[in-house]
Amino acid sequence: MSLFVNSWRIIAAAWKHFSRNLWLALTTVFVLVLSLLSVNVLLGVNVLLSNAVRQLEDKIDVSVYFKSETPVAVVEQAKFFMTSLPQVKDATVVTAEKALEDFKKLHADDPKIMSALAELDQNPLGAVLIIKARQTTDYPFLLEALNNPQFDFAIESKNYDDHSDTINRVRDISRSVQVFGAVLIAVFALFSILIVFNTIRVAIYTQREEIGIMRLVGASNAFVRSPFVLEGVFLALFALGVTSVAVYSAAVYVDPRLGGMFDGANAGLVAYFTAEGWRLALIEGGVLAGLVALSSWAAVGKYLKK
Amino acid sequence: MITLENVSKIYYPNVHGLTNINLTIQPGEFVSVVGQSGAGKTTLAKLLIAEERPTRGKIMIGGWDITKIPARDVPFLRRQIGVIFQDFKLLPQKTVYENVAFALEVAGIPSRRIREVVPQVLKIVGLDEKAARFPRQLSGGEQQRVVIARSLVHRPRVLLADEPTGNLDTINTREIIELLQKINAFGTTVVLVTHNREVVNSLRRRVITLSCGQVAADHAEGKYLLPS
Ligand SMILES: Nc1ncnc2c1ncn2[C@@H]1O[C@H](COP(=O)(O)OP(=O)(O)OP(=O)(O)O)[C@@H](O)[C@H]1O
Ligand SMILES: [Mg+2]
Numbered sequence: 001m002s003l004f005v006n007s008w009r010i011i012a013a014a015w016k017h018f019s020r021n022l023w024l025a026l027t028t029v030f031v032l033v034l035s036l037l038s039v040n041v042l043l044g045v046n047v048l049l050s051n052a053v054r055q056l057e058d059k060i061d062v063s064v065y066f067k068s069e070t071p072v073a074v075v076e077q078a079k080f081f082m083t084s085l086p087q088v089k090d091a092t093v094v095t096a097e098k099a100l101e102d103f104k105k106l107h108a109d110d111p112k113i114m115s116a117l118a119e120l121d122q123n124p125l126g127a128v129l130i131i132k133a134r135q136t137t138d139y140p141f142l143l144e145a146l147n148n149p150q151f152d153f154a155i156e157s158k159n160y161d162d163h164s165d166t167i168n169r170v171r172d173i174s175r176s177v178q179v180f181g182a183v184l185i186a187v188f189a190l191f192s193i194l195i196v197f198n199t200i201r202v203a204i205y206t207q208r209e210e211i212g213i214m215r216l217v218g219a220s221n222a223f224v225r226s227p228f229v230l231e232g233v234f235l236a237l238f239a240l241g242v243t244s245v246a247v248y249s250a251a252v253y254v255d256p257r258l259g260g261m262f263d264g265a266n267a268g269l270v271a272y273f274t275a276e277g278w279r280l281a282l283i284e285g286g287v288l289a290g291l292v293a294l295s296s297w298a299a300v301g302k303y304l305k306k
Numbered sequence: 307m308i309t310l311e312n313v314s315k316i317y318y319p320n321v322h323g324l325t326n327i328n329l330t331i332q333p334g335e336f337v338s339v340v341g342q343s344g345a346g347k348t349t350l351a352k353l354l355i356a357e358e359r360p361t362r363g364k365i366m367i368g369g370w371d372i373t374k375i376p377a378r379d380v381p382f383l384r385r386q387i388g389v390i391f392q393d394f395k396l397l398p399q400k401t402v403y404e405n406v407a408f409a410l411e412v413a414g415i416p417s418r419r420i421r422e423v424v425p426q427v428l429k430i431v432g433l434d435e436k437a438a439r440f441p442r443q444l445s446g447g448e449q450q451r452v453v454i455a456r457s458l459v460h461r462p463r464v465l466l467a468d469e470p471t472g473n474l475d476t477i478n479t480r481e482i483i484e485l486l487q488k489i490n491a492f493g494t495t496v497v498l499v500t501h502n503r504e505v506v507n508s509l510r511r512r513v514i515t516l517s518c519g520q521v522a523a524d525h526a527e528g529k530y531l532l533p534s
Pocket of ligand 2 (some may be wrong): 347348349
């Protein structure tokens with residue numbers, strides 16, 4: 001018995017089942033697409049939220065304002081000390097001159113401030129040291145470390161905003177989205193399995209004569225069963241194709257439109273789905289095809305018992 | 307050789323299909339099985355192709371104990387026993403040729419071999435000229451001959467026919483029985499279940515009479531004994 005001959009006959013039979021009940025097949029594909037979409041929408045929302053958190057975390061820093069007239073050496077020493085701490089990712093100095101320049105630029109339209117500045121014969125601003133930590137949890141430690149007798153006398157004030165309210169709110173949203181999404185996916189997965197089961201039952205019903213004859217003339221159970229299982233896999237792959245196109249198009253459409261919420265040019269959806277696309281397709285397609293095949297297998301099973 | 311030892315079949319919940327059947331059928335025999343409606347003839351046929359399992363007893367076919375044959379082995383049994391039923395069971399959307407080829411396809415026979423075998427068996431049943439027709443374009447007798455052709459593709463050692471002429475007129479019946487005799491002459495064991503008195507009496511071969519699930523008579527050159 002030739003495996004190749006059989007495979008070809010099984011594929012041909014599966015394709016025939018599929019095309020015979022075309023409308024039913026398309027409806028099934030539609031439901032499968034819905035369940036795949038629910039997975040991908042959840043993934044997309046997760047990407048958006050984690051990008052938002054990352055962006056917020058990027059904004060966190062400690063600004064240390066030195067008194068005016070503080071010697072550059074003291075500021076540099078503070079910078080050197082802070083940079084040497086393993087928790088510090090980055091420390092930059094804005095010199096007093098640069099700070100003044102920035103200040104002037106910012107208030108160029110305000111004649112009152114500009115004239116007040118002109119009255120002064122020296123720079124009222126001191127240097128600023130901007131420190132970024134590697135992790136958001138390191139900031140309390142850094143603030144503590146700044147109380148260093150070598151330079152703390154020169155510090156005018158410290159400014160630290162951890163955005164923790166916003167970050168916590170985003171994290172909360174993220175958690176609810178995940179719970180809600182998981183429930184949605186479970187519901188759709190269940191629907192998919194039931195719908196596929198039903199579709200295959202109908203396919204079996206329309207083929208019942210043929211199956212009866214097949215069994216009568218000595219077709220093996222595997223031969224009777226395989227086309228139906230394969231039909232299920234066809235449905236799954238078809239749904240995967242439709243979903244891939246839909247998800248990618250949606251990402252391309254949505255990405256720049258969400259740009260406003262992110263300081264960057266886009267929300268990072270296209271980047272995510274481009275980078276992970278194949279892996280996602282493989283996993284989602286694999287899981288769906290597996291479930292569908294199992295469901296089809298079970299649907300034929302009852303018919304073959306005897 | 308087919309042997310049944312103390313075979314009983316009880317259908318759920320408590321219908322006695324067959325009770326304590328003991329039979330031996332030698333290779334090459336032509337056996338008619340007769341009996342009134344409900345006597346258990348179809349039950350006997352179904353036991354032989356493992357569509358039903360016996361409740362008690364032992365069934366052997368060609369040295370193969372099929373009493374508790376596992377489902378995965380049933381297809382191999384079916385390829386050794388050709389089956390013909392009263393309702394023809396042809397696929398209406400396939401041609402004569404395709405209907406016959408179908409039995410080989412599902413058994414995984416290579417296409418080249420199928421192209422050899424199908425014309426051969428169609429010739430045996432005299433339908434080689436009508437290979438391209440659809441079942442609806444054939445007479446009842448011709449349709450039944452297609453079924454016989456299909457049952458022959460695996461060169462079965464046993465041909466089991468359950469009322470193959472039940473839907474046919476006298477002439478077509480005659481043709482089918484002659485065909486079965488021809489197949490039997492090639493060495494194939496034929497088991498024919500029938501209600502037809504003329505057929506049984508003209509055959510002059512072994513007749514097994516079933517009554518209420520039991521063997522009531524078994525004569526080597528038997529006659530149709532039942533009241534009509
Ligand atoms: N699947 C089944 N479940 C329950 N009882 C059954 C089943 N099949 C057959 N029977 C019963 O078993 C008995 C024998 O039936 P069987 O079909 O073998 O009769 P038969 O001799 O072929 O009759 P006929 O000449 O009408 O075809 C009958 O009483 C029938 O009602
Ligand atoms: Mg019967």
